[in-house]
Amino acid sequence: MPPLQLIWFRQDLRIHDHAALWHARQAGPCIALVILSPAQWQLHNDATIKIDFYLRQLKALQQQLLLLNIPLIIEHIDYWHNVSPSLLIWLNKLNIQNVHANIEYGDNEHHRDQLISEYLTQHKKTLFLYHDRSIFQVGSILSKSQQPYKVFGAFKKTVYEQLNICLPQCFPSVDSQHQLQLNCTLPNKIPTLTELGFNDIAPEQQALWPITEGYAWKKLDDFIQHDVLDYDQTRDFPAAQGSSQLSPYLNIGILSVRQCLHALFSSSHGQFHLRHHGQQIWLDELLWREFYQHILFHYPQISKGKSFKPELQQLKWRDAESDLIAWQHGHTGIPIVDAGMRQLLATGWMHNRVRMISAMFLSKNLLIDWRLGEQWFMQHLIDGDLAANNGGWQWCASTGVDAVPYFRIFNPMTQSQRFDPHGHYIRQWLPELKHLDNKTIHMPYQYQPDMQLNYPKPIVDLKQSRLRAIEHFRLHVN
Template sequence: LRALPAPRAQTPPPWPADPLPAAFEGFDAPAEPVRALWPAGEHAASERLDAFADGVIDAYQEERDFPSLPATSCLSPYLAAGVLSPGQALRAALTANHGEVEGGKRGAATWINELLWREFYQHLLAAYPVLSMHQPMKPETAAVPWRDAPEDLYAWQQGQTGIPIVDAAMRQLLALGWMHNRLRMVTAMFLSKNLLIDWRLGEAWFMAQLVDGDLAANNGGWQWSASTGADAVPYFRIFNPLSQSRKFDPDGVFLREWLPELAHLDSRAIHDPSPMERAAAGYPLPIVDLAQSRLRALEAFSGLPPA
């Protein structure tokens, strides 16, 4: 790799820009507190990249899966909008890692690997346009007997499934237009496996909510979780959301932030409150039995025709 000279400033065009409308029909601008989370422009993107590469990246490998920690770069909106290029991000990571891609600092090497996953999905979409046509990468998975369950889908969308970690993550998405990456996998797998609802409905919901919505990355993540995509998780590897919650939010810090009705519960009970605790807090019972729904998903996928 070699550094390229900075591009010369372009001559300002001789005509004025079109005026920006105050509003767009059918589109509500987010509230100011949310807009403040994602300041626009190259300068903001560069500042965020520099702050991450100068220190946070060192602990990325150890802390990236814990949603209550500020351990991720939060650069995805800038990458999705083209404000920041993958090359700029890679260069910053390589600088932090003394030019090494796989060795050196574990945090930097892991983050570089995540950048490569993003580029992998971009190349997949270019090579297989069928992915933009609501089709699975693995043709045989088109035969999965997805459930038509609009009430369950709505409960998932609104963070009312009765599974605390899923609900907290979905409420974070609604409030911020962003969700922690670990929780994107947890919520996607819960929808496509435990609820056995078509992953494409979840993909569309995420795309409509995410400030970092990117067709290739979003599709790739959903097809990975639903076991329908390239190099996807095996269908029999189904995350248990309660185990994920206890492992990556052991003290319930993230849960308390997004589920205030459960904030008074101790660090053990908050992951799976008792029926009495749920009733007192006005929090719903689980809409699905995790063990039984896991078996249902295994049966649905194991019965597919061979590839």
Template sequence: MNELKRDKTVQQALNQQNKELFLFHDRTIFPLRSIRNQSQQPYQVFGAFKKACYSKLDISGLPQCYPIPGKQTANPESDSNIKSLGLEDIEAFFDSSVSKEQQDLWPTGEDYALEQLDLFIEDHLSHYKSERDFSNVKGTSQLSPYLNLGILSIRQCLQALFRAEHGNFHLANEGQQTWLDELLWREFYQHILFDFPKVSKHYPFKQNMQNIKWENNQAHLLAWQTGQTGIPIIDAGMRQLQKTGWMHNRVRMITAMFLCKNLLIDWRIGEQWFMQHLIDGDLAANNGGWQWCASTGTDAVPYFRIFNPIAQSKKFDPNGDYIRQWVHELAHLDNKMIHEPYSIKTPLQLNYPKPIVDLKETRIKAIETYKNI
């Protein structure tokens, strides 16, 4: 759906009935079509896009939050109908498959979202750069669900980020710059989605990548979806997703690349699975992230760069705490064995599957598959 076109159509229809609808597009920091290169073309590489955004913020300053709308005057034509609806009546319009347990993990409301934003800025921002990739600590803001749903504004995030600088665009520390860069990655993918709408229609950004010969092994896909691959960090991430509706960003990259490269399963299948389960599922960011991991998108990693999930696990969950939290079958193993429980010569007797693929062999196969496009 083209939301901009939809909103404009609604606005025109209301105007014909002498009713005003004011539109405030707050999904992005900068208006769509406003970030262009010297040839007035959209950027296709994040580094250049970020540089242009930095320049714009430096020259024009931070965008201000929109004013809080005043109370709307009652509409006599529909006021009686609205007042007759109770909260239960309104909830009946929505069919949520999310469990009560999962809902409780994500309290709603702008006040709560703003509290979490302030808490992150005050207590976590200074060491955000050094902690954000570690899955075993709360090093990220976890504000993405509130941003995605519009409970929190990207403008509010920017204003909070530069509050200590009195709203001036001045980068004071690495944590501040790193979080700004992450917000700009989100911005970049929003602009890509608008300027290159083909990515919203199941096409790769790089056209030649349409010819990859995917295997799409259904048994492997099911193992990945249910966290039964025999690769602990992969299974921990997929189980966290199922249980909470959220997954640590570093683990999202590890699980996504494993699906695309080691299992040679079409990235669009993984993209759809994430969108079905992520509470912060954002079409632009999710699509951009999956295409990055599959080496089909903008700024994609070279096809021959393939994360080794065991190495990633040892680096970003060194003591195995994240794995223990989500893969209970391995909780009793020591800090070394938990990353690769079947690596020793004498096999352990575990209620846990052995790896469904050999990481070295599938890496070689993936490189050959991409090379032969």
């Protein structure tokens, strides 16, 4: 019988198209491992709703592994620097030589794996790591001068060329293995949120985000069959339900990005052929996610609170706690911003267009440090991803790679009028304004300053704060 292998699941809670699982099964029968690290999650500002989503999917994964006769070890190790000794204990107890896992791209994750690999090597064990989370291995998409791309358009052009040569293939499904006879009992209890030190998530919030690979596949297929055709027309309208809302499933690995690509090109028989603009725009959204992952790999300092643009690292921000709290809880008096922030608190998700509007309002109109916004989003987003969240925030704050110029500042009111013209999105999340007409709802007090509403007046003048931000940035950039 081939030697036992250990497959370590991380942010990849699925059994299909799974690089590490496939390689582990080729080497022999497997035992699976999941390490729960709540203290580490808190250090990374992971949202409670995201952790709940992870634990619920972990239950589904446990059942899938059971059907494959793959036992699952569930370990609770608060901090990653304590993983190595515990891991070695299991390897010795089960007489396992090799550990297989998919690469994670954060700087802390890289440092963890480096230490574990060195530790296991000292004890004549091996950690095998596989590229799985992005379309192309991070670090592999380079310019002709072998430099990382800092402009999305050039990065996308090269990726298009690579995809035209060959779409990355999904890994085959693994077969069920013979039932293992083990000499010890494996801990496999999945703790509750409260047992891990977090507050419970309301059932109505959980119901917004069903789990299982089967559900994610159906959601992906429904989007490709019915919505992607009009994606370029509907994606920016928050009331239209035009986005795929697949980001939570990609983020914890219920879906792989390869599966998304193959679904997107299924009508082209797996060939890279863009049939319509909606298809291209959704592909480009996947590539923005890819771009930020590659940026994080090349410039890990951005995960440590550093601006991508070093000249803006020392930019002075306003110390305005009351304005920050108003923004966090949707009480700024700017309806489209407040609607987005309340959607975030209620659902753990926010429409992407509204994310940009809200982020730019905080970093430009309020001149509040983008890092505070980045942290708040991570603490509440079910799809909170370090690379994408940091990339988006630094784009809006004009401190990041390929970021919007500092003098380009969204006007929340005109954005609202353009992308929520009938006020449906605002009415959904700000019921106190639902009686207003389609013109007034976007900026109530501008049209009727003496209007009596159970809604705050704007905490900042949009025109004056825009001019203030442009002048403030200009002094630091020039």
